[in-house]
Amino acid sequence: QQQVKQSPQSLIVQKGGISIINCAYENTAFDYFPWYQQFPGKGPALLIAIRPDVSEKKEGRFTISFNKSAKQFSLHIMDSQPGDSATYFCAANSGAGSYQLTFGKGTKLSVIP
Amino acid sequence: GAGVSQSPSNKVTEKGKDVELRCDPISGHTALYWYRQSLGQGLEFLIYFQGNSAPDKSGLPSDRFSAERTGGSVSTLTIQRTQQEDSAVYLCASREPGLAGGSYNEQFFGPGTRLTVL
Numbered sequence: 001q002q003q004v005k006q007s008p009q010s011l012i013v014q015k016g017g018i019s020i021i022n023c024a025y026e027n028t029a030f031d032y033f034p035w036y037q038q039f040p041g042k043g044p045a046l047l048i049a050i051r052p053d054v055s056e057k058k059e060g061r062f063t064i065s066f067n068k069s070a071k072q073f074s075l076h077i078m079d080s081q082p083g084d085s086a087t088y089f090c091a092a093n094s095g096a097g098s099y100q101l102t103f104g105k106g107t108k109l110s111v112i113p
Numbered sequence: 114g115a116g117v118s119q120s121p122s123n124k125v126t127e128k129g130k131d132v133e134l135r136c137d138p139i140s141g142h143t144a145l146y147w148y149r150q151s152l153g154q155g156l157e158f159l160i161y162f163q164g165n166s167a168p169d170k171s172g173l174p175s176d177r178f179s180a181e182r183t184g185g186s187v188s189t190l191t192i193q194r195t196q197q198e199d200s201a202v203y204l205c206a207s208r209e210p211g212l213a214g215g216s217y218n219e220q221f222f223g224p225g226t227r228l229t230v231l
Contacts, residue, residue, distance in 0.1 A: 006155070032217045043117070043204055043222030044156070051217075089155055098169040100146060101220065103155035 003027050006090050006104025013111050019077040021107045023090035026071065030092035034101070035064065035075050038087045047088070048075070080111045115139070117223035119205050125229045126195055134190045134226045138207030146220060147180055147190050150202040159203075162188060164210075195230045202227050 005024045013019045023033075034049035050057045050064040050073065057064045063076040077084055087108050091101040118137040126132050138145050147159040158172040162182040173179070177195075182188040192199055206220040 004155075009153075034219075036222075041224065043206075043224050045222065046219045049217070049219075091156075098146075098161035098163070098171075099144075100158040100161055100169070100172070101148075101156070102158070103148075105153065105155040 003030075003102045004090060004092050004104045006107060008107060009105070010108045011110070013077075013080045013109065015080065015082060015111055015113050017080050017111075019080045019084070019109055019111070020074060021088055021090070021109070022072065022074045023104050024070075024072045025092050025102075027092070027094070027102075028071070029094040030102075032093050033064070033066065033073050034091050035062075036089045036091060036103075038089065038106075044089060077109075080109075082111045082113055085109055085111050117205055117207055117221050119203075119223040119226050121226060122224065123227045123229075125231065127231050128197060129194055131191065131193045132195055132228065134192075134203050134228070136188045136190070136205030136207075136223060138186065138188070138205070139221055140186075141209065142207035142221070143185065143210045144208045144218075144220075145182060145188050146206045146208075147188070148204045148206065149174075150204055150225070152201075156204060159190070192228075195228075197230050200228055200230045 035047045036044035037047045038044040061078045066073045087106045090104040120135045143164045145162045148156040160180045161169040177193045180190045202225040204225045206222045208218045208220045
């Protein structure tokens with residue numbers, strides 16, 4: 001059972017464009033939703049995260065939009081740059097148990113000049 | 114300071130052999146996780162250590178997988194009688210001790226060990 005569904009699998013965006021990656025979750029106990037960025041040969045690194053008490057969080061060019069009723073959240077990358085080319089993972093966890101992250105399958109983003 | 118380190122970075126082994134993968138967490142991080150990343154898949158939780166508490170082994174896929182954490186620091190993931198489906202990148206992550214809402218403390222990932230089983 002895949003608890004966090006992520007789309008698209010891959011995305012090609014022109015430099016300066018907006019990249020949008022979507023995730024949907026099933027477990028209503030989830031209450032923390034981070035996005036991780038992973039470059040080849042590296043481990044994932046936290047990019048931005050949101051709690052469900054807000055509908056949007058912005059950090060620089062990166063914005064998370066959160067829709068609690070629809071159980072969906074998305075990452076928007078404004079003014080996408082070639083250096084943003086990486087694999088992005090959405091994740092979720094609940095404030096219980098071991099707090100392990102449940103990850104989506106990832107989106108490979110390529111930003112072309 | 115130093116981040117999470119893992120060794121070896123790459124491991125090639127033959128089917129049926131045992132392998133050991135090592136993780137050195139960030140100093141002071143009492144929580145340690147192992148995840149597995151298979152090609153085209155997200156990260157799959159394997160096991161969690163928190164201080165001296167009993168580990169959460171609920172993500173281990175079979176009894177061929179085991180892990181230990183000595184002295185609350187270094188952790189070793191052992192895979193016995195490796196199979197080709199064990200080929201993946203094994204990632205370790207650590208985070209600071211929890212305060213209120215500490216589940217939301219960032220998990221810091223190491224670079225992973227790429228395991229190839231021939």
